[in-house]
Amino acid sequence: MNKEGEIIIHLENVSKYYPMGDTIVKAVNGVTISVRKGDFVVLMGPSGSGKSTSMHLIGSLDVPTRGKVFLKNKNISSMSESELAILRGKNVGFIFQQFNLIPTLTVKENIMLPMSLQGYSLEEKEKKVNGLLEKLGLSDRANHFPNQISGGQQQRVAIARALANDPEVILADEPTGNLDSATGKKVMEFLSKLHKEGKTIVMVTHEFDLIKDYAHIIYWLRDGKVERVAKGPGK
Amino acid sequence: MEYFLFALRNLRRKGVRSWLTLLGICIGIAAVVSLISLGDGLKIAVASQFGISSTELITVTAGGSGFSAPGSDVVKPLTKSDVDAIGRISSVDFALARNIETVSVDFNNKVIFTSATSIPDGDEKNFYKITDLETIGGRLLKDGDSKKVLIGYSLSQGSKNGFDKDITAGKKISILGENFTVAGVLKKQGSFVVDGIVFMHNSELENLSKYGDNVDIIAVKVKDKDLINRTKIDIEKLMRERRNVPVDGEDFKVSTPEASLAQVNQILTAIQIFIVIIAFISIIIGAFGIANTMTTSVLERRKEIGIMKSIGAKNSQIFMQFFVESGFLGIIGGVLGILLGISLGYIGTFQINNFFGANTSPQLNFGLIFFSLFGSFFIGVLSGIFPAMKAAKQNPVEALTG
Numbered sequence: 265m266n267k268e269g270e271i272i273i274h275l276e277n278v279s280k281y282y283p284m285g286d287t288i289v290k291a292v293n294g295v296t297i298s299v300r301k302g303d304f305v306v307l308m309g310p311s312g313s314g315k316s317t318s319m320h321l322i323g324s325l326d327v328p329t330r331g332k333v334f335l336k337n338k339n340i341s342s343m344s345e346s347e348l349a350i351l352r353g354k355n356v357g358f359i360f361q362q363f364n365l366i367p368t369l370t371v372k373e374n375i376m377l378p379m380s381l382q383g384y385s386l387e388e389k390e391k392k393v394n395g396l397l398e399k400l401g402l403s404d405r406a407n408h409f410p411n412q413i414s415g416g417q418q419q420r421v422a423i424a425r426a427l428a429n430d431p432e433v434i435l436a437d438e439p440t441g442n443l444d445s446a447t448g449k450k451v452m453e454f455l456s457k458l459h460k461e462g463k464t465i466v467m468v469t470h471e472f473d474l475i476k477d478y479a480h481i482i483y484w485l486r487d488g489k490v491e492r493v494a495k496g497p498g499k
Numbered sequence: 500m501e502y503f504l505f506a507l508r509n510l511r512r513k514g515v516r517s518w519l520t521l522l523g524i525c526i527g528i529a530a531v532v533s534l535i536s537l538g539d540g541l542k543i544a545v546a547s548q549f550g551i552s553s554t555e556l557i558t559v560t561a562g563g564s565g566f567s568a569p570g571s572d573v574v575k576p577l578t579k580s581d582v583d584a585i586g587r588i589s590s591v592d593f594a595l596a597r598n599i600e601t602v603s604v605d606f607n608n609k610v611i612f613t614s615a616t617s618i619p620d621g622d623e624k625n626f627y628k629i630t631d632l633e634t635i636g637g638r639l640l641k642d643g644d645s646k647k648v649l650i651g652y653s654l655s656q657g658s659k660n661g662f663d664k665d666i667t668a669g670k671k672i673s674i675l676g677e678n679f680t681v682a683g684v685l686k687k688q689g690s691f692v693v694d695g696i697v698f699m700h701n702s703e704l705e706n707l708s709k710y711g712d713n714v715d716i717i718a719v720k721v722k723d724k725d726l727i728n729r730t731k732i733d734i735e736k737l738m739r740e741r742r743n744v745p746v747d748g749e750d751f752k753v754s755t756p757e758a759s760l761a762q763v764n765q766i767l768t769a770i771q772i773f774i775v776i777i778a779f780i781s782i783i784i785g786a787f788g789i790a791n792t793m794t795t796s797v798l799e800r801r802k803e804i805g806i807m808k809s810i811g812a813k814n815s816q817i818f819m820q821f822f823v824e825s826g827f828l829g830i831i832g833g834v835l836g837i838l839l840g841i842s843l844g845y846i847g848t849f850q851i852n853n854f855f856g857a858n859t860s861p862q863l864n865f866g867l868i869f870f871s872l873f874g875s876f877f878i879g880v881l882s883g884i885f886p887a888m889k890a891a892k893q894n895p896v897e898a899l900t901g
Contacts (some may be wrong), residue, residue, distance in 0.1 A: 317896075325809055326896045346813045353811015364806045364899070368508040378810040425810065 269300035272355075272464060278331030279488075280317050285387070287368075291317040293488035297374040301432065304459050305466045306475045306496065309485035315468045316437060318485065322350050322466055323356045323435045353382050359427025361438035363418040365410040369385050371421050372397065378428040396424040400454075416447035423454060434458060436467040440474060453477065453491055506824040510831075513796070520792040521832035524786025524878060527608030528836025528871045529843060530778035534771060536844025538862040540851040542767055556629055557731055558753050559717040559738065574750055576713040581741060588733050590726040593625050596714040598704060604697065605656075607675035610659040613654065615674065617701035629720055632698070637668025637683030640700060647682040648674070650696040655684040674699075675707045692805065726756050785832060786882045793825045793886035798894075804890055814891040819858055821881055821887035829879015833872050 280292040292314040299305050299322065303472045307315040320326040321333055327348075333340045335351060343351070352480070357378075360362075365374045372393055379389045397403045400420040405413050410421070419439060426434055436455060440448030456478050459465050469475055479496030512516045559581075562574040579596060586594040596616040603610050618626050621642050626632075632639065640647055650666060657665040666672060670681045674697065688694050705711070721730050734753050744750055744792075792883070797804070804817055844861040852859060 320896050323809070325777075325899075326894075346815065349808065349811055349813040349816075352809070358809045360899075361810075364802070366803055366806060368505070373504075378809075381807075381811045381813070381816060384759055429811070 269302045269464075271298050272301050272336060272436070273297075273299040273466075274334040275321055275328075276332045276334070278321055278328040278333060280314075280321060280326065281329045290488050292321065292328075295485070295490050297483055297490070299433065299464060299466055302459075302462065303464050303466075304478050304480045304496070305464075306424065306479040306482045307466070307468045308470065308472065308475075308482055309412055309484060309491075310470060312487075313485040314488040315470075315485050317488075318464075318481075318483075319435055319437055319466065319468045323358060323419070323433075324352050325358075327454065341486055350382075353378055353429050354429055355432040357429070357434045359422050359426050359434065359436040361437045361441035362464060363410070363415070363422045363442070365418055365421055365425075367410055370407050370409055371402060371413065372423055375424045375428055377409060378425060382429060389474070392428060395426075396408070400424045413462075415443055416450065419423075419447075419451055420441060421459075429460070431463075433464045438469055439467065440469075440471075448474065486497070502819055502823040503631055505820055505829075506827045509796070509800075509824055510827060513792070516792060516827065520828055521785075521789045521835060523788045524829055524832030524875050525781075525785070525836040525839060526835050527778040527782035527785055529839035530774050532681055532758050532776050532840025532871060533838050533843035533847065534778075534840075535864055535867055536841055536861040537847045537851075538859070540848040540859040540861070541770070542763065556756060557719040557721065557727065558754050559719065559734060560715070560754075561751060562750065575742065576715075577601065577717055578714060579712045581718050582714055582736070584737060584741060585717060585734055586732065588737065590722055590730045590733065590800065592720040593622070594624060594720075595619050595626055595629070595718045596701065597716040597718055598701065598708070598710055598713070599715050600708040600710070602675050602697065602707065605676075606666060606670070607664040609662050609663045613696055614764060615648075615697040615699055615704055618649075618698050620700050625720065629718055630642045630693075631688075631747050633686045634635055634668075634683035635686045637681065639681055640698070644682060644700065646677075646679050646703070647699075648672070648679045649685055650721075651694040651696050651698075652687040653694040654696065679703075679709060681809075727757070729771050733756055735753070747786045769892070782878060786878050789825050789828050789879055789882035790886060792828070793821060793883050794889070796824075797821065797886050797890040800890075801893060801898045804893045805900075807894050807901060808893070808895035817893075818887045818891035821890045822883050825883025825886065826876050826880040829882070830872060830876040832879070833875025836875065837871055855895050 275295055275297040278292060278295050278297075279290065282289045282291055288376065288497070295314070295318055297305075297307075297318065307318055309315045317326070321328055324333065324335055325331070326343055338351070340348060340351070366377065369377065375393050375396055376389045379392065384392075394403075397406055400423060402417065402420055402424065405417060405421075413421070419442075423434075423439075434455070439455070440451050443451060452474060455465055457480070459482055467475065467479075476497060482494045482496050484491040484494065559577065561577050562605040563758050582594050582596045582872070584590060596617070601612060603612050619642055623641055634649070635652070636655075637649075641865060650672075653659045653665045657663055660666065666681055666684070668681055668683055671678055673679070677700070679835055681848060685693075685698075719730070719734065721727050731753050735749070738751050738753070739746065739749065742750060774843060806819060807820075841861070841863065844863075848859055848861045
């Protein structure tokens with residue numbers, strides 16, 4: 265664990281409740297999680313353990329019912345929707361299990377999208393995107409649409425998109441869940457490479473084998489609570 | 500701007516649904532644009548049905564102010580002496596008696612029924628002056644012609660006249676059993692009435708129909724155009740005395756071209772109001788169509804909205820995306836409507852020119868085109884406001900997880 269790193273994201277005794285019919289589902293219930301700069305944090309647990317909800321809170325996609333979430337020392341609970349969007353767009357890159365590319369946009373346009381939303385000029389976007397396409401081996405797929413490329417390639421596009429705005433933190437929600445094991449392994453190697461380049465990684469998974477070589481710190485979640493925190497073998 | 504790229508891609512993705520959505524706006528705009536493009540053409544089309552020519556004529560007919568058939572027996576007919584009396588009014592250049600009779604015409608072993616109208620014997624010159632008649636074959640009738648007639652353009656055409664054979668100058672036709680020679684075929688006048696009838700000298704038509712001194716229509720040419728209204732009043736006064744009827748109890752009608760044109764304009768206005776109402780309704784339907792399509796679209800693209808938000812899209816950016824898209828729907832509908840409207844305007848004008856022998860051209864009003872474009876865009880964005888707001892307010896996590 266990188267003790268020296270400053271805390272980028274901090275969840276302090278955070279709860280998230282959803283109403284479902286007459287009952288209230290306590291998806292996350294009193295969780296405290298810290299993500300330091302340069303960490304490789306893994307949230308592990310069975311389905312329904314609250315790991316995805318925790319991840320949404322970490323990525324400021326959602327605001328907690330109780331508790332405080334700090335992103336770069338700013339309490340997101342008191343932020344407007346627009347401020348959150350800007351914060352998210354600049355500091356966090358999401359990678360999803362379902363890839364979540366925009367079907368009507370080409371590979372290149374998908375990667376550019378986060379930059380467009382931040383108002384970068386076309387020149388800046390072109391430069392950045394060409395670099396990313398090359399880095400992820402997608403140069404020959406730049407003008408394809410998502411449904412014209414394989415799952416592994418789609419996930420690489422999603423990774424490139426997550427990197428477009430040069431965020432400090434990459435949030436990966438079961439990034440290999442929809443891929444065969446060989447392709448999944450490549451994705452993990454790539455995440456590890458990004459980590460070594462200095463990115464902070466937060467990953468959600470239920471497969472311990474996948475992350476056992478990379479994780480610094482593992483939060484085991486169950487029923488919306490942190491069951492235990494363990495150091496990983498990473499670094 | 501990415502918004503436009505997005506909007507176009509999404510409209511294309513929706514394919515047929517997008518086109519159907521455009522239909523309402525398209526029809527509404529097309530109706531308005533074609534109506535305005537037709538312009539004068541429409542006016543001429545309606546006017547010609549009333550047999551109104553451009554000359555400054557006053558016409559006098561028997562009967563009340565309502566519609567009644569010329570020469571109908573229930574009203575006291577006008578007579579030759581009425582014509583002479585009107586002709587003596589100081590501001591009147593001349594007054595002509597006209598009679599219109601239904602006759603059977605026999606040619607090529609076929610019989611049809613049409614109207615025959617009288618040309619006053621010895622007054623041919625004045626008659627041609629007020630009717631603008633010209634021949635395209637043969638010659639006009641002159642005083643002393645015996646057993647000779649003129650026929651309208653449509654009556655000469657084998658494809659239209661019911662005889663299956665062209666009638667040309669010099670041909671013999673039989674009218675009410677009597678043989679006549681066609682002296683001339685008249686130039687197309689652009690009116691069903693004039694183009695389909697027979698013209699013959701009054702003496703000969705009277706011989707066939709035996710109307711004696713009765714006159715169907717008195718055509719009055721005024722010495723000066725500015726005297727029309729004064730002359731009208733004089734004629735009315737004279738006719739009241741001659742027919743012994745009180746003011747407001749007239750059993751005759753004196754009409755000026757202005758009054759007739761006013762009537763035409765009234766009909767035209769009614770037609771225009773009708774089309775504008777249709778246009779208005781279809782534009783409203785179009786607006787609801789766009790709102791409906793956009794609402795469905797927001798539901799379908801929930802996940803996309805979630806993705807956009809997760810990668811940093813602000814509410815306002817999501818709003819703009821849907822807003823621009825629905826504005827696009829509106830403006831594409833508008834452009835298609837304008838193109839369709841202009842085409843209809845051209846086709847309509849062409850048909851009118853063809854049918855009535857008129858020579859009008861469609862009027863392209865660029866102000867109107869601009870207004871239509873702006874209006875359709877405005878309707879598009881107006882219908883898109885609520886769906887776009889709904890899209891913008893989506894909770895990203897709910898949108899992502901479906």
